[in-house]
Amino acid sequence: xSPFRVxxxxxxxxxxxxxxxxxxxxxxxxxxxxxxxxxxxxxxxLIFEHPDRVDSExxxxxSDPGLQRFLARVGATLSWEPNxxxxxxxxxxxRTLTFTLGVPHFQTSSGGESVPLRAYVDGNDVYLPFLxxxxxxxxxxxxxxxxxxxxxxxxxxxxxTDGRRVLVSLVGGTPLRFTKDIDEPGRMTLVFRGVSSTLQxxxxxxxxxxxxxxxxVAGSSRNPTTVxxxxxxxxxxxxxxxxxxxxxxxxxxxxxDVALGGFPVPLQSDxxxxxxxxxxxxxxxxxxxxxxxxxxxxxxxxPYVAVPVQTPLPVTTASVVTGVDVENPAPDAxxxxxxxSPGVSFEWHRLGIDRFYVDFASATLTSAPRDDRPTVAFVxxxxxxxxxxxxxxxxxxxxxxxxxxxxxxxxxxxxxTITIADVDATGDFIAQVGSGVTGAxxxxxxxxxxxxxxTGPPGALPPPGSNPRLIVLDPGHxxxxxxxxxxxxxxxxxxxxxxxRLRSLLIARGWLVRMTHDxxxxxxxxxxxxxxxxxxxxxxxxxxxxxxxxSIHANSSTSSVPSGTxxxxxxxxxxxxxxxxxxxxxxxxxxxDDGVIRERFYVIHRTTMPAALIETAFLSNAADAARLRSxxxxxxxxxxxADGIKDYAGQPASSVSVQQGSF
Amino acid sequence: xxxxxxxxxxxxxxxxxxxxxxYIGHRTSSxxxxxxxxxxxxxxxxxxxxxxxxTLGTARDVQSIAFYAATQAVAGPPQxxxxxxxxxxxxxxxxxxxxxxxxxxxxxxxxxxxxGSFDEAGMFxxxxxxxxxxxxxxxxxxxxxxxxxATLPGGHLELDEPLSRSSW
Numbered sequence: 001x002s003p004f005r006v007x008x009x010x011x012x013x014x015x016x017x018x019x020x021x022x023x024x025x026x027x028x029x030x031x032x033x034x035x036x037x038x039x040x041x042x043x044x045x046l047i048f049e050h051p052d053r054v055d056s057e058x059x060x061x062x063s064d065p066g067l068q069r070f071l072a073r074v075g076a077t078l079s080w081e082p083n084x085x086x087x088x089x090x091x092x093x094x095r096t097l098t099f100t101l102g103v104p105h106f107q108t109s110s111g112g113e114s115v116p117l118r119a120y121v122d123g124n125d126v127y128l129p130f131l132x133x134x135x136x137x138x139x140x141x142x143x144x145x146x147x148x149x150x151x152x153x154x155x156x157x158x159x160x161t162d163g164r165r166v167l168v169s170l171v172g173g174t175p176l177r178f179t180k181d182i183d184e185p186g187r188m189t190l191v192f193r194g195v196s197s198t199l200q201x202x203x204x205x206x207x208x209x210x211x212x213x214x215x216x217v218a219g220s221s222r223n224p225t226t227v228x229x230x231x232x233x234x235x236x237x238x239x240x241x242x243x244x245x246x247x248x249x250x251x252x253x254x255x256x257d258v259a260l261g262g263f264p265v266p267l268q269s270d271x272x273x274x275x276x277x278x279x280x281x282x283x284x285x286x287x288x289x290x291x292x293x294x295x296x297x298x299x300x301x302x303p304y305v306a307v308p309v310q311t312p313l314p315v316t317t318a319s320v321v322t323g324v325d326v327e328n329p330a331p332d333a334x335x336x337x338x339x340x341s342p343g344v345s346f347e348w349h350r351l352g353i354d355r356f357y358v359d360f361a362s363a364t365l366t367s368a369p370r371d372d373r374p375t376v377a378f379v380x381x382x383x384x385x386x387x388x389x390x391x392x393x394x395x396x397x398x399x400x401x402x403x404x405x406x407x408x409x410x411x412x413x414x415x416x417t418i419t420i421a422d423v424d425a426t427g428d429f430i431a432q433v434g435s436g437v438t439g440a441x442x443x444x445x446x447x448x449x450x451x452x453x454x455t456g457p458p459g460a461l462p463p464p465g466s467n468p469r470l471i472v473l474d475p476g477h478x479x480x481x482x483x484x485x486x487x488x489x490x491x492x493x494x495x496x497x498x499x500x501r502l503r504s505l506l507i508a509r510g511w512l513v514r515m516t517h518d519x520x521x522x523x524x525x526x527x528x529x530x531x532x533x534x535x536x537x538x539x540x541x542x543x544x545x546x547x548x549x550x551s552i553h554a555n556s557s558t559s560s561v562p563s564g565t566x567x568x569x570x571x572x573x574x575x576x577x578x579x580x581x582x583x584x585x586x587x588x589x590x591x592x593d594d595g596v597i598r599e600r601f602y603v604i605h606r607t608t609m610p611a612a613l614i615e616t617a618f619l620s621n622a623a624d625a626a627r628l629r630s631x632x633x634x635x636x637x638x639x640x641x642a643d644g645i646k647d648y649a650g651q652p653a654s655s656v657s658v659q660q661g662s663f
Numbered sequence: 664x665x666x667x668x669x670x671x672x673x674x675x676x677x678x679x680x681x682x683x684x685x686y687i688g689h690r691t692s693s694x695x696x697x698x699x700x701x702x703x704x705x706x707x708x709x710x711x712x713x714x715x716x717x718t719l720g721t722a723r724d725v726q727s728i729a730f731y732a733a734t735q736a737v738a739g740p741p742q743x744x745x746x747x748x749x750x751x752x753x754x755x756x757x758x759x760x761x762x763x764x765x766x767x768x769x770x771x772x773x774x775x776x777x778x779g780s781f782d783e784a785g786m787f788x789x790x791x792x793x794x795x796x797x798x799x800x801x802x803x804x805x806x807x808x809x810x811x812x813a814t815l816p817g818g819h820l821e822l823d824e825p826l827s828r829s830s831w
Contacts (some may be wrong), residue, residue: 336776358672481816482778530814556781558776566781598831600831602821618781619779
């Protein structure tokens with residue numbers, strides 16, 4: 001069906017949208033035929049081609065130009081592979097939202113939320129619950145009689161300290177522009193017009209420099225104003241810091257004598273939107289300007305491919321959990337296999353630091369319940385039982401362990417394998433929630449389940465590839481090491497952005513992904529030597545038995561002449577990996593093909609599994625640098641690398657053998 | 664008596680010439696022909712080494728030839744030639760040949776290479792190609808400001824073990 005536009009009045013829009021939703025009705029959503037209201041976002045109407053009203057939700061097609069326009073406006077990208085159960089959305093503030101087809105909730109890096117409408121596939125495209133998605137992107141749909149007003153919110157307020165400074169970041173569903181209302185020794189007030197807030201009205205900070213943050217929302221729902229008041233210690237210094245993305249405002253507070261970095265908070269961040277050129281050069285990731293002072297143009301929509309689905313979704317029949325097997329293959333690992341019928345949906349949660357459970361939905365326990373104590377000290381007990389309280393029959397497997405153990409959950413053809421490792425996995429890299437479906441080819445969504453800052457147990461390393469579904473991604477440089485800087489582009493920012501995009505793509509294709517670092521930081525520590533830093537990246541792969549290691553860089557030269565893409569390998573047997581990635585990259589990017597080159601680079605020499613180092617393009621070449629500044633180009637790089645990995649390794653292994661396996 | 668003295672002087676003279684000839688002949692590297700040495704520079708494709716003939720001074724021992732060749736490699740080719748160059752100001756602090764390995768001590772200016780693996784790999788490849796063309800040298804060990812280094816700051820290339828042509 002060809003795209004159409006509605007320029008007539010609301011009634012006409014209504015009628016057409018309703019008509020359209022009639023046309024796209026299908027068995028999957030046959031009950032859903034109420035008219036779809038109009039959407040207004042930032043003064044313009046958002047038109048969806050095939051929206052469907054399902055109960056309280058609006059289902060919107062993944063490739064719908066209206067949805068793509070909305071995602072571009074909020075700085076998010078969507079990736080979905082036909083045959084994949086996972087739709088991954090990467091947000092402007094680098095969160096990952098994952099919708100699993102047929103599962104009534106979605107996950108973010110920090111947790112999960114239920115949705116009234118499960119994501120589903122119809123025809124050749126995926127449908128997503130739009131209202132839920134908008135809320136997750138900090139845009140509140142406000143229903144007004146016949147239409148929705150999509151109202152950007154300040155959706156996240158993060159406070160942390162690096163010892164000297166208190167760092168506050170506000171994240172919104174729109175670039176956060178403000179006027180400074182009050183700037184007194186003990187108080188600073190910023191006013192955000194056209195933005196509402198879902199934050200708690202008050203947040204006690206109680207750190208040197210900043211005492212409390214108060215948030216009030218005024219105005220109408222169509223034109224709200226959010227006032228954020230920072231109660232500082234008298235005389236405290238305050239500054240605006242460069243922010244990694246346009247929807248984020250980063251502030252720093254500290255004692256008067258503390259060097260905060262950044263810029264003095266201006267009276268007013270520039271609110272005059274600059275018409276965006278078609279090829280936008282300015283992007284949110286450049287640290288060279290005050291982020292709030294530069295209205296940034298809309299990003300180019302990310303590439304999105306929707307091709308026919310070849311296999312139908314798994315149909316759940318009689319779901320049973322038939323038993324639990326416990327193995328203690330190594331002193332530091334406990335392997336628990338929960339045997340189920342194929343196609344059982346499960347969901348796992350971590351409660352606090354020492355409890356963990358997996359729920360198997362709509363399943364019946366066919367063996368006797370168990371409440372056992374394993375022989376290892378780091379797991380106190382595990383239980384499997386039929387939940388009596390749940391409305392649908394649910395089998396729960398629960399574990400109590402010593403605090404901060406690492407847990408991996410991997411479904412396979414016979415059920416689910418849960419690995420509990422006697423490794424201290426303290427930090428915010430432990431996923432709290434995950435889900436998946438058992439059966440051949442079953443994969444779990446574990447956005448951050450593999451801790452990225454934990455090295456494995458000392459002593460024997462697992463054989464390379466013993467974790468056949470794990471790929472380690474190494475964004476080049478980071479933290480105190482900026483990498484190369486040319487033409488206003490900083491290598492460490494580009495490499496991290498590409499790696500995060502690539503992570504989403506690989507997760508969507510069923511891989512487990514571990515990042516050497518997923519925030520802008522040093523891997524081994526800010527004062528570590530250069531070699532310790534590189535070795536920490538190598539360890540991230542060698543200690544986990546990863547299947548592959550890919551390091552992402554941007555090249556540079558003192559000359560502005562060299563340009564193009566190069567893939568490096570060192571171990572002769574790794575050449576096919578580098579060659580596969582190089583072929584896809586130059587094919588997709590149209591950059592100069594600088595070839596597949598052997599160099600004794602530290603990280604690809606010392607990693608024990610197939611390893612490649614990708615120099616995506618030259619920062620020192622004006623044309624290459626301009627392209628690297630474009631989010632859609634960086635997305636294409638991620639797609640190219642993911643496709644190269646697919647050419648080299650095929651699909652991830654469908655079942656997991658934790659002890660054995662090499663290639 | 665006078666004849667004997669003349670014969671003695673002639674013998675000493677001939678012996679001196681023979682010893683001198685032998686000595687000079689043996690300390691001259693076989694890669695040196697016509698008083699030139701080959702220096703390699705890495706082209707802008709990042710891999711191809713282009714040889715240049717550079718005229719030598721008077722010294723013909725391995726150490727001196729190697730020092731001269733490495734100095735030329737670090738200095739870079741004439742400006743009009745497109746090739747990867749060491750950062751401006753980089754120079755040799757010392758060069759020592761022992762057991763077939765040349766230990767090159769570079770000035771700290773090399774750390775200003777700019778962070779790109781392209782320049783980093785290209786400049787060291789040129790240095791290694793140049794030095795291993797000198798007879799009697801088959802590996803190159805890098806030091807910076809007198810210290811062993813594992814990599815350059817923010818670097819990619821491994822420098823903690825000697826580099827040879829087989830490293831590429």
